[in-house]
Amino acid sequence: MLDPLYRLIEGWPVLAQDIFVLLVLLLPTFAVGVAVLAGYRPFALVRAMLWRFRWTNLLFVLLIAISVGIGVGLIAQERGLRQGTARAADPFDLIVSAPGSEITMLFAAVYLQPSDVPLLSGAVFDRIANTPDVSLAAPIAFGDSYDGYPVVGTTPEFLAHMSRDLAEGRAFLNAGEAVAGARVTVPLGASFSPAHGTGDFIEHDDAHAGHAFELVGRMQPTGSPWDRAILVPVEAVWDVHGLGTGHPPEEGDRIGPPYDPGYFPGTPAVLVAAEQLYINYALRAEFNTSETMAFFPGAVLAGLHGLMGDLRQIMSVMAILTQILVTAGVLAGLVILMRLFARRLALLRALGAPARFVFSVVWSYAAALILAGAVVGVGVGFAAAAVISRMVTARTDILVTATLGWPEFHLVGAFVSLTVLLALLPAFIALSRPVVTDLRG
């Protein structure tokens, strides 16, 4: 709805654009306020009226605040969720896997929601790893777990890519060591055996009982489900499943690339990275073949966010309509409340107060409730979004943070302007009442 306005100021700095739009949205409020209050100072009278029916007024303010809070919270939460999911995918430049669903692989490799997917062979991995300009090619082998934490096989290079400096301890140096994510509660030095499978469908809890890992390090927080993962050398994952180590026997028990294609059991996904963005795109084009699929998690997320975008617009409009309806209800209540002030207002007019003064008193009273409700509503919305964000973070392991942004302020600005215009109605109605009748009570 604000697109035409933004097009007019396209070349301005972003902050200037946002401030300008807010001022334009609040312009009707200022204009009406100046027009109604010009020459008068009804504030003392309004203050007395607000205090006279303070509990009723408080109820009106809370109703407006809750409706504003719904809209503010909705927009802030949606943005927090969108940014949180994108932030979680930030370390994953390019994912290569067997052809299939990009979304399925996104959830498996980035958000650790594994699915049953075909494996890339040693020959394919070798081609990927030896492609010029590839600075990182790390297998990501998921499928096992320990105490609810996914156990993922990968390389020391992947570990360094996810957490350049560890929060504590060191990186794994052999197939018997592991590094935990920031939110894994297993202490350093502890020993554990992984279970086959993940989630509620772990089978054969002692399937890998003979294989133990020692936790030697812990990553820095990533704000993603990887904070609850345990990383082990991929060689260990293959060995635990009786698939070899990816290296010929004469190389002993070393870990890390290069791998021998003839001993490489396979991997569901490979994280690929290059030094420059355009090279990553060139690699994506090169690895999109009949036997491999390459995608950018960010691009897939952008597509998903685009689908949600229309829904967001619809929900924003619904939130605005809800706010207006609530305010209209409040204003209807004010019209009724004005009957309680009718005698006082009639007395004012009988004593010679201009009709416009009485008009300004009633309008200012309604506008004060609206402004108070809007301000409190911003706080309510932010608090609600913060609480929901914490719940979503706990539930999904994706760090979601709610912040107040310009879209929320624009929403509140538009709401205030619309409703202070609506607030003219009770003022007109108050003026239309017969003075003599009201004086008689």
Place this chain on the structure above:
Amino acid sequence: MIRIPLFALLFAVTAVWAVAQDPTAGHDQHEDHDNHDDHVAEAAGIRAIHGWTNATTGGSALVFVDIENRSDAVVTLLGAEADIAAGVELVALENVGGELRYTTIPQMPVAPGVKVVLAPNGLALRLDGLFGSHEGGHFTVDLLLDDATLSVTIEIESADAMQHSHAGHSH
């Protein structure tokens, strides 16, 4: 009463004139509509197909096209030019700390036998400073390659289109 013969004469003249026209003339437009050659452009082993963009009333637009390298050497897309815009940049979607945004890239190499797809939420040519209406029809963009320039017809699709209207058709 005289009017009737005059109308009849006018009708007869019109009918004769219509029949005298080239019977295939009315098909020219239809033929153009069926002519898909403007969807395909080739030069120096590079084939560009299905160029398109979204209709917009704003000052910039993203242009998308499929680029296939049918040669046996790497060909690099260095940028583009368009008469309808003040400037054209090659851009790519980048995830920077959770913010998904288009970033300018210097070039886009296309390996032999590989097809690079410029599509929404990925690679694109960004036209800045658009001149005139950008709400329908088509225009031309010149792709700047290492050793050649390739003129591509860009169809203006609807504002919310996510692909060329002929996507999936082979040429």
